[in-house]
Amino acid sequence: MPDLREVAIISGKGGTGKTSICGALAVLAEELVIADCDVDAANLGLILRPSLRETHDFTASRTAIIDAQECSGCGRCAEVCRFGAVIQAADGTADVEPLACEGCGVCAHICPVGAIRLEESLSGRWFVSDTPHGTLVHARLGPGEENSGKLVTTVRNRAREIAQADGKGLVLIDGPPGIGCPVIASLSGVTCALVVTEPTVPAIHDMDRVLAVCRHFDVPTLVVVNRSDLDEGNRRAIAARCAREGLEVAAEIPYDPVFTRAMVEGRTVVEHSDGEVPRLLGSLWERLRGRLGLRARLECGGRPGLRGRPEEGRPGGF
Amino acid sequence: MILSVASGKGGTGKTTVAVNLALALGRSSRGSGVPPSNDGSSPRNNGHPPRGSGLPLREHGQPPRGSGLPPGIVLVDADVEEPNCHLFLRPRWKGRETITLPVPEVDLERCDYCGRCADVCAYSAITVIRDVVLLFPELCHGCGGCSLLCPRGAVAERPRPLGSVRWGRAEGLSFYHGELDPGQALAPPVTRALKARALGARGADLVIVDAPPGTSCPAVEAVRGSDLCLLVTEPTPFGLSDLTLAVEMTAKLDVPTAVVINRADAGDDRVDRFCGERDLPVLARLPFDRRVAETYARGRPAVGAVPGWEERFRELGERALGLAAASRGRGEKRCRT
Numbered sequence: 157m158p159d160l161r162e163v164a165i166i167s168g169k170g171g172t173g174k175t176s177i178c179g180a181l182a183v184l185a186e187e188l189v190i191a192d193c194d195v196d197a198a199n200l201g202l203i204l205r206p207s208l209r210e211t212h213d214f215t216a217s218r219t220a221i222i223d224a225q226e227c228s229g230c231g232r233c234a235e236v237c238r239f240g241a242v243i244q245a246a247d248g249t250a251d252v253e254p255l256a257c258e259g260c261g262v263c264a265h266i267c268p269v270g271a272i273r274l275e276e277s278l279s280g281r282w283f284v285s286d287t288p289h290g291t292l293v294h295a296r297l298g299p300g301e302e303n304s305g306k307l308v309t310t311v312r313n314r315a316r317e318i319a320q321a322d323g324k325g326l327v328l329i330d331g332p333p334g335i336g337c338p339v340i341a342s343l344s345g346v347t348c349a350l351v352v353t354e355p356t357v358p359a360i361h362d363m364d365r366v367l368a369v370c371r372h373f374d375v376p377t378l379v380v381v382n383r384s385d386l387d388e389g390n391r392r393a394i395a396a397r398c399a400r401e402g403l404e405v406a407a408e409i410p411y412d413p414v415f416t417r418a419m420v421e422g423r424t425v426v427e428h429s430d431g432e433v434p435r436l437l438g439s440l441w442e443r444l445r446g447r448l449g450l451r452a453r454l455e456c457g458g459r460p461g462l463r464g465r466p467e468e469g470r471p472g473g474f
Numbered sequence: 475m476i477l478s479v480a481s482g483k484g485g486t487g488k489t490t491v492a493v494n495l496a497l498a499l500g501r502s503s504r505g506s507g508v509p510p511s512n513d514g515s516s517p518r519n520n521g522h523p524p525r526g527s528g529l530p531l532r533e534h535g536q537p538p539r540g541s542g543l544p545p546g547i548v549l550v551d552a553d554v555e556e557p558n559c560h561l562f563l564r565p566r567w568k569g570r571e572t573i574t575l576p577v578p579e580v581d582l583e584r585c586d587y588c589g590r591c592a593d594v595c596a597y598s599a600i601t602v603i604r605d606v607v608l609l610f611p612e613l614c615h616g617c618g619g620c621s622l623l624c625p626r627g628a629v630a631e632r633p634r635p636l637g638s639v640r641w642g643r644a645e646g647l648s649f650y651h652g653e654l655d656p657g658q659a660l661a662p663p664v665t666r667a668l669k670a671r672a673l674g675a676r677g678a679d680l681v682i683v684d685a686p687p688g689t690s691c692p693a694v695e696a697v698r699g700s701d702l703c704l705l706v707t708e709p710t711p712f713g714l715s716d717l718t719l720a721v722e723m724t725a726k727l728d729v730p731t732a733v734v735i736n737r738a739d740a741g742d743d744r745v746d747r748f749c750g751e752r753d754l755p756v757l758a759r760l761p762f763d764r765r766v767a768e769t770y771a772r773g774r775p776a777v778g779a780v781p782g783w784e785e786r787f788r789e790l791g792e793r794a795l796g797l798a799a800a801s802r803g804r805g806e807k808r809c810r811t
């Protein structure tokens with residue numbers, strides 16, 4: 157088995173700078189495949205200058221459709237639908253509200269005249285693109301669609317396949333905000349998670365919840381504090397919390413408008429300038445690399461040193 | 475009247491807008507005697523029996539009857555994966571309810587392993603292999619199909635906890651808060667339960683919903699049925715990209731939409747141009763204010779702490795209510811029935 161590493165960057169709360177940091181790490185890491193698993197708001201492409209290579213349809217969800225000609229208006233479907241997706245008109249004929257329908261199919265099973273069928277609906281698309289830094293697998297979930305977890309899994313699987321085929325040792329995952337199904341799908345089985353937070357009361361609260369998810373799924377975790385100079389008391393609170401839980405604070409990055417400027421330019425911050433922020437991101441990458449390399453040495457007996465030349469025909473490097 | 479506050483992308487200031495809007499409107503309805511809305515409309519739940527909570531909504535800050543003031547402002551934190559409003563409001567909690575999903579339990583005395591339940595389940599939450607029935611409750615959506623269709627009546631349901639809904643009061647507002655338990659995947663059932671409780675509250679004249687970020691099912695669940703959705707964005711490429719998706723979502727839901735541009739002085743003018751092209755009203759351009767960022771960092775609302783911001787949010791609120799009332803009139807005319 158090739159010793160492929162997967163690192164998920166998550167934050168709990170949105171807007172902490174997760175995607176900007178992920179983009180920067182992608183540039184620094186060089187030998188990798190990038191998986192944008194924030195399928196609701198896939199933004200990595202805006203700073204990695206991708207050129208599209210493949211487009212695939214994603215049809216995981218189903219929607220009930222009622223044939224008005226067949227429907228006898230008995231109302232059974234509306235009774236059994238637990239998602240309030242069946243609307244009955246005054247004359248009794250039933251209709252389905254597609255955005256409310258979860259595609260469970262119970263109505264179709266119960267309809268006495270067989271007037272209901274379930275149709276696969278296009279719930280999104282996923283893409284493979286080339287970027288100057290590595291292959292990017294990304295996706296776009298249609299607005300209002302379910303199954304974001306499945307789409308995340310699709311993106312991750314494809315990214316892993318490409319990494320193995322191309323002999324890349326790392327898949328970097330830009331995860332979604334929150335703690336629900338797409339986050340769990342982004343985290344499951346990763347080598348480690350990088351939780352990006354900031355020293356504000358809401359971000360700390362959200363970090364606590366996302367750390368609880370990491371614990372729940374037994375994922376090793378590192379913390380990055382972005383905009384670390386926003387509030388000194390809160391910054392210390394994060395450091396203390398991490399120390400108590402034995403979590404490494406892998407970087408503290410002060411507020412810097414350079415992130416926004418780079419984004420407006422359509423670049424990552426490490427390509428945009430070479431000030432304090434890129435330097436800190438550089439040392440974040442070194443620490444992450446060390447961490448991954450150390451684990452590789454302990455677990456797989458592989459060589460330390462991430463940039464070591466992969467052996468012939470075998471993915472690796474760390 | 476239901477106002478939802480959403481954004482395609484997290485961290486744009488959605489919670490700041492929802493909390494401060496509720497506070498500013500609450501203060502103006504109690505204090506100045508200027509009603510923030512004069513459309514006199516009744517809430518959507520009017521006439522329905524109050525559901526669930528029995529929260530005494532009118533105990534504090536109740537304006538005199540007949541004054542025409544909107545007495546009941548309810549703030550609903552529907553970002554159940556990462557709820558934050560309570561951090562700013564520090565409410566006095568009045569009650570809590572565990573939200574559960576009905577998941578199957580199989581009585582093996584009755585089951586003959588026919589496999590019908592596994593065929594019915596669209597989420598692979600039940601598998602029958604010869605004489606073993608395997609249940610995967612974390613995959614179950616609680617659709618009830620297996621228990622309804624098992625020919626031997628062998629499937630019963632038990633409640634599986636997913637999260638909780640809490641309610642309380644703060645600063646004269648009623649407050650509802652939903653929370654998904656860490657490790658649970660399914661947010662929408664918690665959001666649905668939360669909204670049912672909050673909209674069913676007595677005297678809920680104006681309901682402000684803080685929706686989760688994004689455009690998939692949790693956000694849809696929160697925004698569905700609002701009279702107006704305020705999309706909070708930033709004037710950056712990320713902000714624009716996510717706003718575009720969020721606008722698609724509200725269009726699909728047929729919810730009238732307006733935009734609030736936060737940190738309006740950073741980034742570029744692409745968001746403004748987009749709003750112009752799409753005829754999206756921009757109801758406020760909120761400048762970056764270091765003092766607001768600092769009060770936010772400490773978990774304090776801007777209204778009441780930073781001079782000038784109460785007026786800003788009151789003005790935003792009045793515009794939003796005016797727009798909601800106007801589009802509601804339109805909506806009723808084109809209503810299906």
Ligand code: SF4
Nearest residue numbers: 227228230231233267
């Ligand atoms: S169960 Fe079938 S026949 Fe009865 S109302 Fe529904 S669609 Fe019509």
Ligand code: SF4
Nearest residue numbers: 237257258260261263
């Ligand atoms: S498929 Fe399920 S959710 Fe959709 S309408 Fe039928 S019963 Fe309701």
Ligand code: SF4
Nearest residue numbers: 585587588589591624
């Ligand atoms: S449908 Fe009922 S009887 Fe058949 S396998 Fe399932 S639980 Fe057993």
Ligand code: SF4
Nearest residue numbers: 595614615617618620
């Ligand atoms: S309730 Fe529905 S989703 Fe859950 S196991 Fe039964 S059929 Fe599957």
